[in-house]
Amino acid sequence: MSKTKSSESVKVVVRCRPLNRKEESNGPAGGIVQMDLRLGQVILRNPRASASEPQKTFTFDAVYDANSKQRDLYDESVRPLIDSVLAGFNGTIFAYGQTGTGKTYTMQGAWLDPEKRGVIPNAFDHIFTHISRSQSDKQYLVRASYLEIYLEEVRDLLDPNHGNARALELRENPESGVYVRDLTSCVCKSIKEIEEVMNVGNQARAVGATDMNEHSSRSHALFLITVECSQPGPDGRKHIRVGRLNLVDLAGSERQAKTGVQGERLKEAAKINLSLSALGNVISALADGRSSHVPYRDSKLTRLLQDSLGGNAKTVMVATLGPAPQHYDETLTTLRYANRAKNIQNQPRVNEDPKDALLREFQLEIARLRAQLNHRKWRSKQKKEQVDGEGWEGDGDEETEGEEEVEKEAEEYVKLQEQRLEREKQDIREDQFMLAEEKQRLLGEKERMMGDLRKEQEATEQLTAKYKAMESKLLVGGKNIIDHTNEQQKMLEMKRHEIAEQTRREREIQQQMLVQDDETVELKETFTSLQQEVEAKTKKLKKLYAKLQCIKAEIQDVNDEHVRSRQELEQTQNELTRELKFKYLIIENFIPPEEKNKIMNRLTFDPEEDQWKFQPLVPAESKSSQMKKRPSSAVGYKRPISQYARVAIAMGAHSRYRAENIMFLELDMTPPNTATLDRATKSERNQIHSLDNSPTKDRGVCKSRSWCQTPKSITSSSSNVSLAACHTATPMTAQ
Numbered sequence: 001m002s003k004t005k006s007s008e009s010v011k012v013v014v015r016c017r018p019l020n021r022k023e024e025s026n027g028p029a030g031g032i033v034q035m036d037l038r039l040g041q042v043i044l045r046n047p048r049a050s051a052s053e054p055q056k057t058f059t060f061d062a063v064y065d066a067n068s069k070q071r072d073l074y075d076e077s078v079r080p081l082i083d084s085v086l087a088g089f090n091g092t093i094f095a096y097g098q099t100g101t102g103k104t105y106t107m108q109g110a111w112l113d114p115e116k117r118g119v120i121p122n123a124f125d126h127i128f129t130h131i132s133r134s135q136s137d138k139q140y141l142v143r144a145s146y147l148e149i150y151l152e153e154v155r156d157l158l159d160p161n162h163g164n165a166r167a168l169e170l171r172e173n174p175e176s177g178v179y180v181r182d183l184t185s186c187v188c189k190s191i192k193e194i195e196e197v198m199n200v201g202n203q204a205r206a207v208g209a210t211d212m213n214e215h216s217s218r219s220h221a222l223f224l225i226t227v228e229c230s231q232p233g234p235d236g237r238k239h240i241r242v243g244r245l246n247l248v249d250l251a252g253s254e255r256q257a258k259t260g261v262q263g264e265r266l267k268e269a270a271k272i273n274l275s276l277s278a279l280g281n282v283i284s285a286l287a288d289g290r291s292s293h294v295p296y297r298d299s300k301l302t303r304l305l306q307d308s309l310g311g312n313a314k315t316v317m318v319a320t321l322g323p324a325p326q327h328y329d330e331t332l333t334t335l336r337y338a339n340r341a342k343n344i345q346n347q348p349r350v351n352e353d354p355k356d357a358l359l360r361e362f363q364l365e366i367a368r369l370r371a372q373l374n375h376r377k378w379r380s381k382q383k384k385e386q387v388d389g390e391g392w393e394g395d396g397d398e399e400t401e402g403e404e405e406v407e408k409e410a411e412e413y414v415k416l417q418e419q420r421l422e423r424e425k426q427d428i429r430e431d432q433f434m435l436a437e438e439k440q441r442l443l444g445e446k447e448r449m450m451g452d453l454r455k456e457q458e459a460t461e462q463l464t465a466k467y468k469a470m471e472s473k474l475l476v477g478g479k480n481i482i483d484h485t486n487e488q489q490k491m492l493e494m495k496r497h498e499i500a501e502q503t504r505r506e507r508e509i510q511q512q513m514l515v516q517d518d519e520t521v522e523l524k525e526t527f528t529s530l531q532q533e534v535e536a537k538t539k540k541l542k543k544l545y546a547k548l549q550c551i552k553a554e555i556q557d558v559n560d561e562h563v564r565s566r567q568e569l570e571q572t573q574n575e576l577t578r579e580l581k582f583k584y585l586i587i588e589n590f591i592p593p594e595e596k597n598k599i600m601n602r603l604t605f606d607p608e609e610d611q612w613k614f615q616p617l618v619p620a621e622s623k624s625s626q627m628k629k630r631p632s633s634a635v636g637y638k639r640p641i642s643q644y645a646r647v648a649i650a651m652g653a654h655s656r657y658r659a660e661n662i663m664f665l666e667l668d669m670t671p672p673n674t675a676t677l678d679r680a681t682k683s684e685r686n687q688i689h690s691l692d693n694s695p696t697k698d699r700g701v702c703k704s705r706s707w708c709q710t711p712k713s714i715t716s717s718s719s720n721v722s723l724a725a726c727h728t729a730t731p732m733t734a735q
């Protein structure tokens with residue numbers, strides 16, 4: 001399945017939004033983020049630090065400042081990734097950053113303004129334009145899904161009753177990795193259709209939330225596009241490549257305040273951050289390169305992005321920043337996070353001929369329908385030939401004839417047949433020598449034939465409609481599905497692409513030069529005098545000293561952050577421990593130990609769901625066998641019964657005991673249980689003895705009849721009577 005297997009790192013780009021009006025009015029301090037677009041560097045100024053403190057510099061694959069255009073980011077950083085997806089790679093773009101820094105703006109943007117359209121609408125354009133321009137021997141199938149993860153639950157945004165829908169489960173398969181079970185997937189044939197899917201999902205997201213801003217900053221939205229492409233290979237067989245694209249708008253990365261919350265609110269707060277902190281841990285583990293365990297299973301998000309982080313995918317991370325001084329800490333955290341992600345190595349490969357390709361199923365179904373239609377055509381042709389005696393011109397052109405011809409052929413045949421039947425009916429009516437009865441019979445027969453003919457035609461029409469519907473879902477390269485595919489536009493796009501590529505390469509070379517400068521400075525220099533050497537070395541010392549200071553500050557920062565997150569974790573742990581103790585207290589004081597044990601025994605861990613679950617009380621398969629078994633204390637009875645009740649029934653003393661059994665069951669033929677009788681008191685034994693002497697000597701019947709009955713002779717009719725009597729007694733005695 002793999003064709004090209006190589007390792008490449010996650011591409012990380014940083015984007016800073018402009019200061020908004022409120023931030024501008026806050027003071028003249030200006031932004032704290034500076035960007036060197038040529039070098040791909042972000043320089044961060046600490047507003048609280050003294051002027052002498054060195055500024056923090058981070059280098060990325062690309063940086064986009066406040067003046068950057070949506071188009072620039074797309075052409076330079078996203079376009080190559082979408083091209084890879086179209087070639088059959090998995091691709092992921094995720095936007096990471098504090099709430100309000102432009103994640104949604106970058107991913108979606110303003111749809112109506114062409115200048116402000118974000119990554120997602122641009123990707124739609126890109127994909128469908130590519131398909132329309134590809135060769136005509138390529139067939140495509142494009143599908144889209146949309147989901148969100150909120151409070152660690154995966155929800156389908158395309159499900160019509162999204163609000164009430166249950167959370168979806170994650171499953172894993174060795175072929176396509178982790179996927180969401182039962183997720184709606186819409187086949188899209190045009191940009192308009194896929195935009196519609198996006199809108200439906202966005203609306204579902206907005207409707208489900210009481211406060212959209214709050215909700216979107218706490219939930220992760222994933223838009224998934226699958227592009228399957230089939231193309232004949234050199235071996236003549238059609239090969240399918242499947243590219244999966246994940247477009248992810250993550251929840252706001254800011255720390256959720258946990259202080260003072262308890263119980264459900266505490267759990268909620270922990271869940272909100274769970275996916276993001278798990279993502280951070282996964283990135284750290286992968287970037288570190290030394291950890292043998294990567295905690296993908298810690299959250300739904302990391303499981304879904306498992307392939308995108310360190311697996312079979314090409315990944316672009318867009319870290320978004322705000323320039324306002326008051327968000328310095330969050331901005332620094334985002335930059336650190338992004339900086340770490342640069343070190344993740346992925347192993348992308350082309351997904352060729354996977355078993356679960358839907359396109360293959362579609363092709364097979366279309367071929368089957370086509371064969372059925374052809375068969376019908378062949379049949380109608382043959383019948384036509386029989387009707388008008390024409391010769392039939394072989395089957396060589398069967399495959400090449402289109403479905404319109406098939407339809408025409410069938411229609412023509414039906415018309416001819418109808419005319420012929422009509423003529424025959426007319427002849428019958430006009431035939432003077434035929435008996436009226438005979439005429440009626442023949443006319444009836446012709447009517448039936450007409451009916452059959454119509455049914456046949458209807459079936460063919462249905463088949464053709466189905467065939468057309470199936471085929472229309474597949475997009476064929478070379479067909480003009482978009483109207484702006486003129487040459488000029490194509491050229492313009494190519495030029496843009498070239499420029500973007502050139503800028504990227506330039507930046508890469510600049511970055512490499514910077515690194516090499518530091519390394520080779522020593523080698524280059526040959527000193528003519530001692531003075532010169534001293535000067536050069538002093539310069540170098542200063543440079544290195546500055547670097548040392550930077551690194552020291554960095555270490556201090558990392559330590560501070562570590563301490564802070566440790567404190568937070570400890571606090572969460574303390575509160576959870578307190579809650580646990582409280583629960584234990586309740587269990588120990590209010591729940592009987594045997595009940596507790598029963599519950600404990602029923603608990604099993606579901607590794608798929610990653611949680612503890614209750615086993616059903618009676619395992620489904622052994623239910624029937626358990627039902628059949630009767631407790632030993634109740635042999636001969638429907639359920640266990642006390643000695644006292646047994647005697648009372650025998651005596652017929654109290655109506656209360658009649659309710660012990662209301663039906664006669666003549667099933668159990670086992671001999672009476674003497675062991676129980678042995679334990680009976682003397683007086684009881686006498687009573688039982690007298691029971692034996694009762695007019696009913698038939699032990700078997702006595703044993704098997706209901707013991708709600710006073711010892712009377714038992715006949716089938718009396719059993720009915722007593723049944724009725726017991727029925728009336730039941731409401732009074734039932735507790």
Ligand code: ADP
Pocket residue numbers: 016017018066097098099100101102103104105106217252320
């Ligand atoms: P997030 O999704 O990260 O919470 P949004 O995308 O909603 O943030 O952005 C918050 C506000 O900032 C929006 O009004 C958006 O229009 C504006 N904004 C974000 N990025 C930019 C940008 N690069 N240029 C102009 N405006 C931006």
Ligand code: MG
Pocket residue numbers: 103104105216217249
């Ligand atoms: Mg948002």
